[in-house]
Amino acid sequence: MVAARVEDRSIGFSLDYLDRSVDPGKDFYGFATGNWRKENPIPADQSVWASFTQLRRQNRERLRSIAEGTLEADGSAPSPVREVGTFYASALDRAHRNELALHPIVDHLASVDRITTPRDLLKVLAKLHDTGFSGAFLPDVDADCKQSSVYAFYLSQGGLSLPDREYYLADSFANLRTAYREHVARLFELAGSGAPDARKAADTVVGLETELAQASRARADTRDVEKNYTRMSLEELLAFYPSVPWAEYLESRRAVQAGYVVVRQPEFFSAFEKLLTDRPMEEWRTYLRWHVLHGAAPTLHAAAEQEDFAFFHRLVQGQAEPEPDWELAIQATDDLIGEALGQLYVERFFPDEARSRMEVMVSDLMEVFEDRLAHLDWMTETTRKQALLKFDRFTPMIGSPVRYRDYSSVLLLRDEFASNCLRARAFEVRRRMARIGGPVDREEWLMTPPTPDAYHEPTQIQIVFPAGILQPPFFDVTMDDAVNYGAIGAVIGHEITHGFDDQGRRFDVRGNIANWWTEADAREFGARAAVVEEEYNRLEILPGVHVNGKLTLGENIADIGGVSIAFEALQRRLAADPSRDKTIDGFTPTQRFCLSWAQTWRANMREEEARRRITIDPHSPPRFRGVVPLTHLPAFFEAFPQSDASGRTEAAVPSVRIW
Numbered sequence: 211m212v213a214a215r216v217e218d219r220s221i222g223f224s225l226d227y228l229d230r231s232v233d234p235g236k237d238f239y240g241f242a243t244g245n246w247r248k249e250n251p252i253p254a255d256q257s258v259w260a261s262f263t264q265l266r267r268q269n270r271e272r273l274r275s276i277a278e279g280t281l282e283a284d285g286s287a288p289s290p291v292r293e294v295g296t297f298y299a300s301a302l303d304r305a306h307r308n309e310l311a312l313h314p315i316v317d318h319l320a321s322v323d324r325i326t327t328p329r330d331l332l333k334v335l336a337k338l339h340d341t342g343f344s345g346a347f348l349p350d351v352d353a354d355c356k357q358s359s360v361y362a363f364y365l366s367q368g369g370l371s372l373p374d375r376e377y378y379l380a381d382s383f384a385n386l387r388t389a390y391r392e393h394v395a396r397l398f399e400l401a402g403s404g405a406p407d408a409r410k411a412a413d414t415v416v417g418l419e420t421e422l423a424q425a426s427r428a429r430a431d432t433r434d435v436e437k438n439y440t441r442m443s444l445e446e447l448l449a450f451y452p453s454v455p456w457a458e459y460l461e462s463r464r465a466v467q468a469g470y471v472v473v474r475q476p477e478f479f480s481a482f483e484k485l486l487t488d489r490p491m492e493e494w495r496t497y498l499r500w501h502v503l504h505g506a507a508p509t510l511h512a513a514a515e516q517e518d519f520a521f522f523h524r525l526v527q528g529q530a531e532p533e534p535d536w537e538l539a540i541q542a543t544d545d546l547i548g549e550a551l552g553q554l555y556v557e558r559f560f561p562d563e564a565r566s567r568m569e570v571m572v573s574d575l576m577e578v579f580e581d582r583l584a585h586l587d588w589m590t591e592t593t594r595k596q597a598l599l600k601f602d603r604f605t606p607m608i609g610s611p612v613r614y615r616d617y618s619s620v621l622l623l624r625d626e627f628a629s630n631c632l633r634a635r636a637f638e639v640r641r642r643m644a645r646i647g648g649p650v651d652r653e654e655w656l657m658t659p660p661t662p663d664a665y666h667e668p669t670q671i672q673i674v675f676p677a678g679i680l681q682p683p684f685f686d687v688t689m690d691d692a693v694n695y696g697a698i699g700a701v702i703g704h705e706i707t708h709g710f711d712d713q714g715r716r717f718d719v720r721g722n723i724a725n726w727w728t729e730a731d732a733r734e735f736g737a738r739a740a741v742v743e744e745e746y747n748r749l750e751i752l753p754g755v756h757v758n759g760k761l762t763l764g765e766n767i768a769d770i771g772g773v774s775i776a777f778e779a780l781q782r783r784l785a786a787d788p789s790r791d792k793t794i795d796g797f798t799p800t801q802r803f804c805l806s807w808a809q810t811w812r813a814n815m816r817e818e819e820a821r822r823r824i825t826i827d828p829h830s831p832p833r834f835r836g837v838v839p840l841t842h843l844p845a846f847f848e849a850f851p852q853s854d855a856s857g858r859t860e861a862a863v864p865s866v867r868i869w
Contacts, residue, residue, distance in 0.1 A: 221264045222682030223693045223806050225795055234850040239837045241850075242808035252814050255534070257527035260813030260832060261683045265662040269555075269678050270540045273660055276554045277540060290550040293617050297547055297634075300627040301539035304512065307627055311511045312401060314628035315502055318343070319401075322498045328486050329455040331494055336462035338498065340643075342635030345369055345501040346422075347482060349463070351642040353650045354472065355439055358669035358721035361645040363465045366438075367426045367478035370419050371504055373526065374826045378416075378423035382821070386525065391416050393521035397503050400513055414496045418489065425481030429826060430761035435668075435713050435723055438474040447471055451483045468647035509542075509628040528816030542627075546634035548658030549615040552677075555660045556610045560677035565609050567687055568680055571694065572606045572673075574779040575702045582775070582869055588738075593731040597710070600671065600719040604709065605652075607674040610659040615641075664701055666708035669721040673705040683810055691783055691790055692799035696806030699776035700769075700839075707771030707869055711764040712739050738866045742766055746838070751824055751831045752817065758824070765829045766838075771869040773807060773839040800849040804840050811836030842867070 229244025252259040280287075280295030287295070300306075312319075318338065325331050339349050348368030351361050370378070372390060377383045391412045398408035432438055444466060447456050460466050473479060486494075507518035523529040532538070543551050583589075583597050620637045622630050645651075652670055657663060660678040667674065675698075679685070685698040708714045715735065718724040727735070746766050747759035759766070780803055784791040791799055813832035815823075820831065829835065840846040 220682060221261065221268060222686045223689060223697070223802075223809055225797075225805075227809055227812065228805075235852040238804070238840070238850060239808055239811075239833050242805050243812035243836065246809070246812050247814050250814060252816060254531040255529065257523070257529040257819035258813060258815040260815070261810055262662060262813075265678075265681070265683065267537075269660050269662060270537050272559055273540045273544065273551060273555060274536055276551065276558065277543060280554075289616075289618050290553045290614070293547055293550045293620070293622060294543060294554065296622040296624050297630055298539055298543050299624045300622070300630050301542050302535060303625055303627060304535070306625040307509075308511045310626075310628065312514075314510070314626070314632065315506045318502045319499060322495055322502060325491055325495050325498070327491065328453070329458055331486070331491065331498075332455040332459040333462055334498065336459045338502065340463060340636060340639050341632055342639055343501055343505045344371075345498050347479065349465075351646055353669040353721070355435060355669060355717075355723045356441070358717075359650055360468070361648055361650060362468060362470070362472050363460075363643075363646050364472045364474060365479065366474040367422075367432075369422045369482075369501075370426070371415075371501070372419070373822055374429055375423040375426045376429075376825050378420045387416070389521065389525055393517065394500060396517055397507065397514065398500070400517060401499075401503055411496045411500070414493045415500045418485065418493060418497045421481070421485055422478075425478045427475050427478070429828075430758055432474070433713055433761070433764065433828070435716055439723060440473045440476050441470055442473055443470050447473070450476070451479055453487050454479070454483050464643055465646055506628060506632075509631045526818060527822060528818030542631065544658055544660060546631060546638075547617050547620070547622075548660075549611070549655075550617055552610065552659030553614045556677050560609055560659070560680070563687060564677075564680050564685065568608050568675065568685065568698070569606075571699055571779075572608070572675075572702055574783065575699060575706060575775055576601075576604065576606075578775045578779045578782070579703070579706050579771075579869070586869075588734045589731055590728055593727050596719060596726045600709070600717075603671045603719060603721075604706065605670070605672045607655070607672055609675070609677045609680065611655045612653050664705050666705045666714065668709065668714050668717040671709065671717070671721050673702070673709075675702070675705075690794060690799070690802065691780060692794075692802035693806040695776045695780040695783070696803035697810050699779060700772045700807055700810075702772070703775035703779075704768040704772030706775065707768040708764065710771075710869060711767040713764055735868065738868045739763060739767065741866050742770065742868070746830060746834070749830070749834050749838075751820055751834075755821065755824055757830050757834065762828055762830045767868060769830075769835055769839040770842050774842060774867075774869065777803060777843055777845065798849065800845050804843075804846055804849060807840060808836040 227243055227246035229241055229248070232240040232244050234241035250259055256263060277294055277298040280291045281299055283292045283295035285292070318341070321334050321337060325334055335346055338345055346369045348366040350364045350366065352364060354360050354362035372378060377386060394412035394415050395405075395408040398411045399405060403411060442450065444456075444460065460471075465471070503514070504518075507514040509515075519532050523532065533541075580598070580601055583594060583601055586594065589597070617634070617637065621633055650670065652672075655674060655676070656665060656667065657674065657676050659676050661676045662678040662684075664673070664675045664679055666672070679701070680698070683697060684701060685694060709717075715727070716723050718726045743759035743763050745759070746757045746762055749757040751757065780799065784799060794802065797805065811832040815832070823831065830838070
């Protein structure tokens with residue numbers, strides 16, 4: 211029923227979404243989205259229902275049509291067709307999943323059971339990380355933030371199963387912690403442990419993860435790119451943590467070729483070292499056994515999958531029912547062989563017209579931002595010169611990558627879904643690990659083409675817009691400029707602004723972390739950012755639950771900048787062609803721009819999901835994203851004047867402007 215509703219009704223901008231009983235001068239979000247929110251209760255298989263989730267489901271329907279068309283592919287079919295058909299078929303094959311039960315992970319569990327020493331533990335941990343399992347800490351390969359032309363090996367805090375350290379430490383999550391302990395015990399029982407042993411194992415897992423959580427930095431503190439970069443030679447790493455058998459781990463993972471690692475949170479690894487020496491190996495075996503079970507559960511037999519859903523989706527996110535099998539299968543295909551699926555998606559659903567229109571809008575927005583940089587009254591010429599040089603290197607990437615990933619080396623079998631997932635993850639890990647110390651691939655994409663999202667990559671100074679977001683409600687070739695600039699235009703501006711938000715500004719013209727700002731300019735920026743941080747700190751999403759202005763600062767700066775830049779770009783386009791500056795359906799271009807931005811963030815959300823997101827998400831809640839950036843535009847208050855002197859939901863225009 212939900213899928214049919216999405217297909218039967220446009221998900222783009224619509225005046226039908228307005229609640230005209232609400233005074234826009236008092237509650238603009240309620241006015242712009244109220245009728246849509248009344249008519250769109252959250253489906254049972256979702257934790258949030260919003261413009262993004264509508265578009266994601268519509269995209270998945272399209273991907274489903276592609277995937278089902280590949281199911282009969284044979285050995286003579288082109289590789290992407292054959293790969294998608296095989297993987298998708300395995301994801302739908304519940305009979306074989308139930309028959310295999312835990313068999314796909316028995317070797318991993320056996321290797322964990324053989325651990326007797328810290329050296330064994332690090333060797334096994336290396337093998338688990340090579341297959342995409344989590345545990346103990348988070349390894350990754352990415353561009354070196356201080357030498358952006360090469361790939362570095364990063365070590366970060368991790369090893370937790372709950373969404374964030376706060377879930378282990380905050381009083382507000384006490385009940386969920388109790389439920390988590392019970393969930394861990396139940397999954398151990400499904401793996402063959404008796405009830406007493408399962409409860410003991412759950413105590414061990416929760417205890418170890420709690421200690422790792424206590425050693426972890428708060429999520430907001432992990433945003434500081436400078437403070438989360440400590441480069442160590444291999445010799446320094448071994449000397450700094452002498453009780454950790456790093457040599458075995460790094461050699462097993464082929465991570466020694468660069469001669470150094472980047473440790474993001476050194477104090478976390480000091481705590482890990484202490485736990486490694488203080489806790490008996492029996493407890494570490496139990497902990498790693500849990501991470502194998504937890505990591506594989508969604509791909510295993512029905513009992514494991516249902517237990518995983520009952521806790522991590524129903525309790526943590528408030529999702530009452532699982533998504534249909536076909537949608538879970540599409541999600542897995544996109545997650546694990548996404549560029550094969552994405553190649554087929556772009557061929558069918560991304561027209562040249564969309565790419566061309568997008569290129570024009572990106573050019574418009576970049577021109578406005580460049581002018582802003584050239585004329586900012588608070589920035590000195592020394593910093594301005596470097597800022598303009600950096601901006602000149604901005605590279606927009608639209609639609610899809612130039613080269614798609616080659617999955618031909620991944621063994622995919624139609625009756626082995628869990629094993630297909632493990633092999634696909636191992637392929638991706640090997641691909642990334644092989645790059646350590648080598649040159650950065652500037653053509654690589656970090657999202658698959660069907661993804662309804664966009665991103666800024668600071669080390670490569672790129673802004674990337676996958677084909678999946680270049681459609682309603684964000685981009686509609688049939689709509690007027692005001693609507694498109696209020697939606698995808700502001701998204702473009704958002705990603706551009708990320709290059710100069712509180713963290714993006716720290717990257718220089720080569721994409722390296724460097725101190726290229728004068729002291730005076732850094733102070734001026736900091737003072738303005740502090741106003742934004744405090745502005746969002748005051749916002750309350752649930753009784754007593756406020757936005758974390760520090761955690762969300764970068765995204766909030768990008769929202770405010772994106773809306774402002776897009777609005778100016780719209781004004782320039784209307785001035786260049788006055789025939790476009792006209793009222794449509796009773797609303798001026800300025801009003802339609804504001805309505806379009808707010809409707810982009812229309813959403814209904816379950817309380818559990820709201821609590822999860824406010825804890826982990828660097829973005830502010832949708833109702834605030836849909837309105838607060840508009841309050842930084844004087845034209846917003848002119849377009850929707852306050853009807854009286856009291857009761858307005860939104861703040862007045864702040865006294866400072868960053869971009």
